[in-house]
Amino acid sequence: xxxxxxxxxxxxxxxxxxxxxxxxxxxxxxxxxxxxxxxxxxxxxxxxxxxxxxxxxxxxxxxxxxxxxxxxxxxxxxxxxxxxxxxxxxxxxxxxxxxxxxxxxxxxxxxxxxxxxxxxxxxxxxxxxxxxxxxxxxxxxxxxxxxxxxxxxxxxxxxxxxxxxxxxxxxxxxxxxxxxxxxxxxxxxxxxxxxxxxxxxxxxxxxxxxxxxxxxxxxxxxxxxxxxxxxxxxxxxxxxxxxxxxxxxxxxxxxxxxxxxxxxxxxxxxxxxxxxxxxxxxxxxxxxxxxxxxxxxxxxxxxxxxxxxxxxxxxxxxxxxxxxxxxxxxx
Amino acid sequence: xxxxxxxxxxxxxxxxxxxxxxxxxxxxxxxxxxxxxxxxxxxxxxxxxxxxxxxxxxxxxxxxxxxxxxxxxxxxxxxxxxxxxxxxxxxxxxxxxxxxxxxxxxxxxxxxxxxxxxxxxxxxxxxxxxxxxxxxxxxxxxxxxxxxxxxxxxxxxxxxxxxxxxxxxxxxxxxxxxxxxxxxxxxxxxxxxxxxxxxxxxxxxxxxxxxxxxxxxxxxxxxxxxxxxxxxxxxxxxxxxxxxxxxxxxxxxxxxxxxxxxxxxxxxxxxxxxxxxxxxxxxxxxxxxxxxxxxxxxxxxxxxxxxxxxxxxxxxxxxxxxxxxxxxxxxxxxxxxxxxxxxxxxxxxxxxxxxxxxxxxxxxxxxxxxxxxxxxxxxxxxxxxxxxxxxxxxxxxxxxxxxxxxxxxxxxxxxxxxxxxxxxxxxxxxxxxxxxxxxxxxxxxxxxxxxxxxxxxxxxxxxxxxxxxxxxxxxxxxxxxxxxxxxxxxxxxxxxxxxxxxxxxxxxxxxxxxxxxxxxxxxxxxxxxxxxx
Numbered sequence: 001x002x003x004x005x006x007x008x009x010x011x012x013x014x015x016x017x018x019x020x021x022x023x024x025x026x027x028x029x030x031x032x033x034x035x036x037x038x039x040x041x042x043x044x045x046x047x048x049x050x051x052x053x054x055x056x057x058x059x060x061x062x063x064x065x066x067x068x069x070x071x072x073x074x075x076x077x078x079x080x081x082x083x084x085x086x087x088x089x090x091x092x093x094x095x096x097x098x099x100x101x102x103x104x105x106x107x108x109x110x111x112x113x114x115x116x117x118x119x120x121x122x123x124x125x126x127x128x129x130x131x132x133x134x135x136x137x138x139x140x141x142x143x144x145x146x147x148x149x150x151x152x153x154x155x156x157x158x159x160x161x162x163x164x165x166x167x168x169x170x171x172x173x174x175x176x177x178x179x180x181x182x183x184x185x186x187x188x189x190x191x192x193x194x195x196x197x198x199x200x201x202x203x204x205x206x207x208x209x210x211x212x213x214x215x216x217x218x219x220x221x222x223x224x225x226x227x228x229x230x231x232x233x234x235x236x237x238x239x240x241x242x243x244x245x246x247x248x249x250x251x252x253x254x255x256x257x258x259x260x261x262x263x264x265x266x267x268x269x270x271x272x273x274x275x276x277x278x279x280x281x282x283x284x285x286x287x288x289x290x291x292x293x294x295x296x297x298x299x300x301x302x303x304x305x306x307x308x309x310x311x312x313x314x315x316x317x318x319x320x321x322x323x324x325x326x327x328x329x330x331x
Numbered sequence: 332x333x334x335x336x337x338x339x340x341x342x343x344x345x346x347x348x349x350x351x352x353x354x355x356x357x358x359x360x361x362x363x364x365x366x367x368x369x370x371x372x373x374x375x376x377x378x379x380x381x382x383x384x385x386x387x388x389x390x391x392x393x394x395x396x397x398x399x400x401x402x403x404x405x406x407x408x409x410x411x412x413x414x415x416x417x418x419x420x421x422x423x424x425x426x427x428x429x430x431x432x433x434x435x436x437x438x439x440x441x442x443x444x445x446x447x448x449x450x451x452x453x454x455x456x457x458x459x460x461x462x463x464x465x466x467x468x469x470x471x472x473x474x475x476x477x478x479x480x481x482x483x484x485x486x487x488x489x490x491x492x493x494x495x496x497x498x499x500x501x502x503x504x505x506x507x508x509x510x511x512x513x514x515x516x517x518x519x520x521x522x523x524x525x526x527x528x529x530x531x532x533x534x535x536x537x538x539x540x541x542x543x544x545x546x547x548x549x550x551x552x553x554x555x556x557x558x559x560x561x562x563x564x565x566x567x568x569x570x571x572x573x574x575x576x577x578x579x580x581x582x583x584x585x586x587x588x589x590x591x592x593x594x595x596x597x598x599x600x601x602x603x604x605x606x607x608x609x610x611x612x613x614x615x616x617x618x619x620x621x622x623x624x625x626x627x628x629x630x631x632x633x634x635x636x637x638x639x640x641x642x643x644x645x646x647x648x649x650x651x652x653x654x655x656x657x658x659x660x661x662x663x664x665x666x667x668x669x670x671x672x673x674x675x676x677x678x679x680x681x682x683x684x685x686x687x688x689x690x691x692x693x694x695x696x697x698x699x700x701x702x703x704x705x706x707x708x709x710x711x712x713x714x715x716x717x718x719x720x721x722x723x724x725x726x727x728x729x730x731x732x733x734x735x736x737x738x739x740x741x742x743x744x745x746x747x748x749x750x751x752x753x754x755x756x757x758x759x760x761x762x763x764x765x766x767x768x769x770x771x772x773x774x775x776x777x778x779x780x781x782x783x784x785x786x787x788x789x790x791x792x793x794x795x796x797x798x799x800x801x802x803x804x805x806x807x808x809x810x811x812x813x814x815x816x817x818x819x820x821x822x823x824x825x826x827x828x829x830x831x832x833x834x835x836x837x838x839x840x841x842x843x844x845x846x847x848x849x850x851x852x853x854x855x856x857x858x859x860x861x862x863x864x
Contacts (some may be wrong), residue, residue: 140402141410141423261423262414263343268761272344307409314403 005099005106008322017101018081022108025325034110035094036061039326051085054093056205088112089123090279091176098126108132114285118183119211131295136280137258138304144282150275151184157273162230167248169233171240172256174198176279178234179206186214194219196235302326335370335437336471342485355495364519365438372517374492378481379441384449387460387479395457400424412807415753418476432466490728500526505727508540538572538583539656540727544734552698561721562693564713565736566651567626568615575607594648600686609657617649622712625825651690652679664725708739715739741820742862744854748815749775751797752808761794771856776832784841816848817841824862834859
């Protein structure tokens with residue numbers, strides 16, 4: 001029996017055998033980064049190990065750093081550890097980190113989802129002894145509807161807005177969610193979608209990676225007298241309540257997030273509509289994934305870990321939790 | 332069911348009153364009468380089968396959903412804590428049915444499924460509920476659960492429903508409001524009568540909708556010449572309508588409850604009125620002396636269905652008369668207040684019984700004089716002054732302009748936040764129900780619960796603080812570190828045996844978050860006790 005392959009340290013998750021951290025929140029010499037969201041990819045690390053498809057996102061978010069890009073599934077050696085990165089299905093280039101030392105295998109899942117997403121590589125089940133799982137939506141009330149169904153709801157709402165002479169503004173995260181929405185909507189409808197300026201870099205990166213997105217136009221390029229009535233506009237949540245909204249004389253506002261599953265969350269933020277679409281696993285998928293990895297031990301991170309850990313323990317699984325500082329991007 | 336679920340969704344999504352009204356008008360225009368009658372019943376805040384019909388208790392629903400969804404009880408409770416709404420939690424814990432069941436109307440769901448099993452065995456009630464859960468898609472399942480758990484809470488007031496019905500039918504809203512007072516059944520016949528322009532048999536037997544005063548927001552002297560205004564004390568009792576028609580007496584509270592039998596001394600006095608009349612007044616407990624008993628004394632009376640001799644002797648009730656709505660069968664509401672008051676003064680003058688007496692006019696030379704009198708209010712056991720335009724007709728509901736309540740400035744204390752609980756409805760994800768304590772020696776004793784007074788930004792900030800400073804959790808309630816001080820306002824403090832602290836405060840609310848004050852500088856219990864009367 002040797003020490004745990006991954007341990008919780010003040011800087012973040014640490015692998016002593018390989019002397020590296022996974023998504024650390026304080027500066028360390030060597031970091032393996034699962035994806036580009038700001039709570040997982042921070043600046044100040046000595047070297048960065050990332051996926052090849054995730055590299056453009058890291059460059060956008062963190063600028064030039066000492067990057068080592070790896071193709072999915074291709075093992076590399078860090079210290080005594082054999083490390084490889086595997087698709088997590090969360091956003092473009094997102095990874096699970098597989099660590100093998102002396103025949104023992106640990107997988108840190110990072111953020112992941114199991115729902116189909118045309119804009120990123122699908123989640124791969126990686127068999128392991130210990131699986132570190134996220135639990136952002138760790139209660140059985142979180143069950144995601146079919147994404148295409150949600151996209152149809154958004155278009156229906158846009159058409160209702162058109163009838164009232166209003167713009168339909170959807171807030172969502174600029175990395176991942178926005179592009180996924182554009183892909184799902186583009187599959188159903190060919191009208192252009194208008195973008196807030198904060199959306200540009202992510203959309204360009206996804207297009208360069210080959211994602212098929214709906215045609216887009218920039219709100220900043222619109223003519224002064226452009227009527228946005230009946231137009232779908234995508235903006236980051238920070239634009240809500242900002243002076244930027246003034247150019248849409250009449251508008252309804254919606255929010256696309258897993259949190260919109262709960263009515264109180266939408267009403268509290270005063271959104272007209274909430275669209276349930278998440279890049280995290282819902283409750284049934286958390287349980288399914290934990291089982292499919294075949295892991296004999298589960299460690300839950302960020303989110304409602306209490307409920308998941310207790311359910312797994314009641315099922316006879318050796319489960320525990322790490323108290324991490326993840327969860328900034330979608331809260 | 333689908334149609335009503337769609338209406339619910341439209342009401343729930345919109346924050347604009349105009350949109351909501353339009354949605355209501357469209358629904359009542361299109362829905363079959365049986366459905367519309369039930370929808371009205373539910374929107375008016377009524378329960379299916381009335382208060383005594385047992386369909387499903389909160390504990391039962393949680394047990395059943397645990398069974399059918401395969402979720403452990405503790406996880407159902409944890410989910411409920413997160414959602415804050417039981418009907419919604421129940422709907423969220425199940426997936427949608429693979430195939431939609433055949434549509435059944437709202438009225439059929441209620442009349443042929445729910446009502447037949449009301450008050451029957453748990454097994455029979457469970458069967459009906461679980462079958463609905465298995466067949467209804469999310470939006471309808473959620474609404475179905477709302478029918479079981481009571482209030483719809485969809486941000487629609489009774490007044491808004493009445494506006495929509497008035498718009499739809501062309502019947503005056505005052506008449507609609509009057510027809511909806513008191514007991515009615517959700518039937519097509521009732522709905523037809525409600526929306527009929529013709530006189531209905533019940534029109535003469537029911538109470539009138541109350542006219543309510545608004546809080547005075549501008550300086551009183553902006554109201555113009557004080558001689559155009561009638562000033563009265565604002566009594567702290569129960570607003571009441573006394574109806575005597577054809578010699579029969581009925582008492583109606585503003586909450587639209589009949590109080591018959593509870594105040595026999597008032598009914599007896601009313602029998603002796605020289606003419607039939609409908610009187611608007613305030614019910615108080617008044618032993619002897621110059622001031623009524625505090626509101627707590629009246630509370631003990633409201634609960635007694637048939638008060639005994641001892642109760643009647645210890646807490647005798649009086650009605651202070653404000654207004655006259657009907658005299659000898661004639662509707663007086665369109666007359667100016669000055670005339671109505673002259674009539675009612677004559678009527679109770681001839682009765683000559685202190686149990687039904689005129690609420691006296693407060694005489695002030697000018698507004699400065701009135702302001703001085705208002706300052707005496709608390710010593711007199713009243714809440715402040717009422718200002719009524721002498722030329723005003725008796726309207727219905729809360730209409731600004733003619734009647735104002737000019738309350739005395741509230742009492743204030745500094746108290747420490749000790750418990751917090753998540754709110755309901757739109758506040759369900761935030762801790763918005765607070766319990767405050769003051770010092771009794773070294774300990775903090777709870778003295779007030781308050782839900783309002785903070786801005787949205789402050790609520791968010793405080794919620795974050797609460798989560799980080801939780802000491803213990805008791806179900807949904809958290810005890811927190813005794814660090815945050817708040818200035819609370821309230822109308823009065825009364826001694827109370829029912830409260831651990833020994834005092835009960837009336838209408839507490841938060842005035843300010845005193846971040847500048849350390850907790851040991853919050854007030855003492857003795858300070859609060861000194862404010863009792």
